[in-house]
Amino acid sequence: MDERFEIRIDGRTYEVERGTTVAAALLNAGVTRFHDAPGGEPRAPLCGMGICFECMVRINGEEGCLACQTVCRRGMEVVTR
Amino acid sequence: MNAPDIIVVGAGIVGAACALELARGGARVSVYDRGIVAGGASAAGMGHVCVMDDSEAQFQLTRYSLELWAEMSPEMPAAAEHVYCGTLWVAADEEEMAEARRKAEFYLPRGTPAELLDEKQLAAAEPNLRKGLAGGLLLPADSVLYQPAVAWWMLNEAKKLGATVHVNQPVESIEDDGLHMGDGTVVAAGRVVNAAGAWAARLTRNTPVKPKKGHLMITERAAEFVRHEVIELGYIKSAHSGATEAVAFNVAPRPAGQVLIGSCRQLGVWDAAIDRKILNKMLRRAIEYMPGLAGLRGIRSWTGFRAATEDSLPLIGPCEGYERVWLATGHEGLGITTATGTAKVLAAQMLGRECGIPVAPYLPSRRVAGHG
Amino acid sequence: MSHVKMQGSIVVVGVGPAGIAAAWAAAEAGGDVLMVDNGAAAGGQIWRGGKALDRLSTKWLRRLERAKGIRRVGALVVSAEADRKLLLAETAEGGSVGVRYEKLILATGARERFLPFAGWTLPGVVGAGGLQALVKSGLDVRGKRVVLAGSGPLLLAVADLLREREATVVLIAEQARMAAIMRFGMKLASAPAKLIQAVVLKARLATVPYLTGCWVERAEGAERLKSVMLNQGGRRWRVECDYLGTGFGLIPNMELAGLLGCETGPGGVVVDARQRTSVEGVYCAGEAAGIGGVDKSLAEGEIAGWAAAGQEDTARALEGVRAKQLGFAAALGEAFGLREELKGLVTAETVVCRCEDVRMGALEGMEDWREAKLQTRCGMGRCQGRVCGGALEFLKGWTPAVVKPPVFPARVATMVAEDEV
Structure with missing residues (x-):
């Protein structure tokens, strides 16, 4: 089993280590804007434990996924905002 | 300080509309509520403002109220979220389609816009409805609003005219000398209006309203999932069948994209707890009509109590057996729609203000006559 | 979506220290134990990550691994019905799980304030x-x-x-x-x-x-x-x-307990010396029953596990440990009490409810939490007030409203999955 594999974040390819959550992978990739608040401000993870819903992104086409509760899988497609 | 001319008991949408109309008519008004503003049925409703045709009197009151809402709309703050999304009555089969046509034939000659949709047009209007429905009826002049904010605004407008609002004040009963409070004191008033919704029957005698419990659920934001207030025409059958329990498919969009899912009715139930059995029955019915709802995430559910009357018309006028007590209750599922019309009908009687429709069909005394 | 039905004579919600200790003790006592948590690795927030574990966590994680009669299901509990002794949970893939229990141990932990x-x-x-x-x-x-x-x-x-x-x-x-x-x-x-x-x-x-x-x-x-x-x-x-x-500091996660009808106080779910809540057959242990750290969680978890499995004497033997930890918890709360000046950091412009973008100024004139929710949508978003609720408890002294299902956003399909037809 490979310890590293690729995922796609907003159409670009990044290498991540097995066991990394999507939230950590996004932050490592320099993403700061995970989704927009109703008023349009950028938002990013706050609680890191699936409570605050600030890390919501689209994962493999599914809206509203919690990036901090989802572990990266090979070939995963993540879209922010 | 002198006693107010009129005390309105109930700070829901009906009480708030009455307080504002009475204050605008020059009365010194106070409003009392056992809880918070719009904390009863007004906190629980869908915010639907719609024309209805169960009876000529119901049509008159709803149509008149829609006109009044349209006049009031530009005054209301953005928080009122008044959106003309229209009502879409859905016909599952030919029998219900016949009902849609009957409705159209009722509304059109009376000047209320209505548009019959065939199967294709229905699918285009609401793409998330299941395939194979017969058609529908679109009532484009209907709207939705956020009633807690509207009640809040109405009371603030009344306050600007000198009204006072007293929340978290449990009233034990209403008598001709005023409000008898939980702590034994009496708050005097010239006249009192009982606008306490389903709780009205606990405050005055000869007030034939019963609670009809409802459940609602709201989903997370799902942009454009639902565009209209959508109701199944089977609702007519379920809402008026003698059954003490009924569910119907009824969804509505919130302006931010959440979907409100209703509706159900349980007559005579006073327990506010979520009843999972009927909630689930209601959700299943909704999924039958809109299968995609199954995949949306529900965020909250809640309950409320409508004030139901025997003939589905509200009680607006002098309360039998009292000299100075009035009623404005019994609106069942139409309290939000007819709040504006109710205020006019009440103020016409109490202050001699003008009113666009006859008041007789809504007088509480109609019942006594009927029983005669 | 798939629906799975499961049952356990003792069901534990949460796989942090309290949940692990509870499951281990119940299994030691011969119970048929089912642990429900949202698919995360055992250890909860505190022992998360696997690496750099101390001796205590190593010991307990090993105990859990070796225990016989413990099953686990990775699904987030989103709703519950006390009268049917039923939990509804949702998997990360969107499937639903119905879990029947005879005894239920809530070890739902805490969140940050x-x-x-x-x-x-x-x-x-x-x-x-x-x-x-x-x-x-x-x-x-x-x-x-x-x-x-x-x-x-x-x-x-x-x-x-x-x-x-x-x-x-x-x-x-x-x-x-x-x-x-x-x-x-x-x-x-x-x-x-x-x-x-x-x-x-x-x-x-x-x-x-x-x-x-x-x-x-x-x-x-x-x-x-x-x-x-x-x-x-x-x-x-x-x-x-x-x-x-x-x-x-931390706030106990009491939503599930509240939904089941368990009595809750400002400091946590109310329990007796055997971790029994006010609802028959429902126990609560660890941070959810009052903030106090890992040692308290382990002691309470064990007590709940033994007690739920009917081993009253073993549970009683841990009373002293528990009492000592409760003393520590009280001292902790006192030392790190929040000072009044922190209230002054919020201006009318400060966003309080992040889900719905409600600013502090909008809450002016609101009577209570319920009125704020109704009039401003504060606390009405996806997090269901878990973030702003803790803030407003401190800022305005508002207490949370009655808990209604679901306790976490859940698919409508999940809500109706366990119907009795």
């Missing part, structure tokens, strides 16, 4: 425990400048982890006064394990400034965090940083 201040919604401002969780799940903080601010011992633990992962911890700002923390330190002397823990931590963090009576007044930056403005006794200065980890 956040207090709003200007700029707290900026990306880069993270919970202190949140930052810890992110680092443990792969966030690379090498060379990053981090300020930790808020209150409580968690700040120290997070600083230690960050230091180990080669971040630069610029400083720790603790809002509590030094005198209060000193008094707490004295009480620690009666709990040797904790004393050693604290001493070790302090030695490791010797190079990190630990400022007491100090807090972040404002987080600054355009699209993300650039710097924070600190305040210590009226002295204000700016510090540049990449992350701010902030948290003001």
Whole structure:
């Protein structure tokens, strides 16, 4: 089993280590804007434990996924905002 | 300080509309509520403002109220979220389609816009409805609003005219000398209006309203999932069948994209707890009509109590057996729609203000006559 | 979507220390145990990450691994019906799970309390425990400048982890006064394990400034965090940083208990000496029953496990341990009580409810939490008030409203999955 594999974040390819959550992978990739608040401000993870819903992104086409509760899988497609 | 001319008991949408109309008519008004503003049925409703045709009197009151809402709309703050999304009555089969046509034939000659949709047009209007429905009826002049904010605004407008609002004040009963409070004191008033919704029957005698419990659920934001207030025409059958329990498919969009899912009715139930059995029955019915709802995430559910009357018309006028007590209750599922019309009908009687429709069909005394 | 039906004579919700201890004890007593948690690795928030585990966590995780008669299901509990003794859970893939129980042990843990201040919604401002969780799940903080601010011992633990992962911890700002923390330190002397823990931590963090009576007044930056403005006794200065980890103690997760009808108080779910809640057959252990740390959680978890399995005597034997830990919990709460000045960090412009973007000014004139929810939508978003509720409890003294299903956003399909037709 490979310890590293690729995922796609907003159409670009990044290498991540097995066991990394999507939230950590996004932050490592320099993403700061995970989704927009109703008023349009950028938002990013706050609680890191699936409570605050600030890390919501689209994962493999599914809206509203919690990036901090989802572990990266090979070939995963993540879209922010 | 002198006693107010009129005390309105109930700070829901009906009480708030009455307080504002009475204050605008020059009365010194106070409003009392056992809880918070719009904390009863007004906190629980869908915010639907719609024309209805169960009876000529119901049509008159709803149509008149829609006109009044349209006049009031530009005054209301953005928080009122008044959106003309229209009502879409859905016909599952030919029998219900016949009902849609009957409705159209009722509304059109009376000047209320209505548009019959065939199967294709229905699918285009609401793409998330299941395939194979017969058609529908679109009532484009209907709207939705956020009633807690509207009640809040109405009371603030009344306050600007000198009204006072007293929340978290449990009233034990209403008598001709005023409000008898939980702590034994009496708050005097010239006249009192009982606008306490389903709780009205606990405050005055000869007030034939019963609670009809409802459940609602709201989903997370799902942009454009639902565009209209959508109701199944089977609702007519379920809402008026003698059954003490009924569910119907009824969804509505919130302006931010959440979907409100209703509706159900349980007559005579006073327990506010979520009843999972009927909630689930209601959700299943909704999924039958809109299968995609199954995949949306529900965020909250809640309950409320409508004030139901025997003939589905509200009680607006002098309360039998009292000299100075009035009623404005019994609106069942139409309290939000007819709040504006109710205020006019009440103020016409109490202050001699003008009113666009006859008041007789809504007088509480109609019942006594009927029983005669 | 798929629906799975499961049952266990003893069902444990949560796989943190309290849940692990409860499941282990119940299984030792011969019970058929089913653990339900949202698919995360065993250990909960505190023992998350697998690496760098101490002896205590190693011991308990090994116990769990070796125990016979414990099954686990990875699904988030979203709803419950006390009268049917039924939990409804949802898997990460969207499938639903119905779980029947005879005895239920709630070990739902705690979350951080956040207090709003200007700029707290900026990306880069993270919970202190949140930052810890992110680092443990792969966030690379090498060379990053981090300020930790808020209150409580968690700040120290997070600083230690960050230091180990080669971040630069610029400083720790603790809002509590030094005198209060000193008094707490004295009480620690009666709990040797904790004393050693604290001493070790302090030695490791010797190079990190630990400022007491100090807090972040404002987080600054355009699209993300650039710097924070600190305040210590009226002295204000700016510090540049990449992350701010902030948290003001912990709040028990009581939503599920509330939905089941268990009596709850401001400090946690109300339990008796056997961790029994007010609802027959439902137990609660660990942080959800009152904040107090890992030792308290383990003791309470064990008691709940033994008691639920009918081993009253074994449960009773742990009473002394529990009492001692409760004493520690009380001292902890006292030492790190939140000071009034923190209320002043919120202006009318500050966002309080992040889900719905409700600002403090909008809450002016609201009678209570329910009215605020109705009139402003504060607390009506996806987090269901878990973030702003804790803030407003401190800022306005508002208590949470009645809990109604679901306790976490759940697919409508999940809600109706366990119908009895």
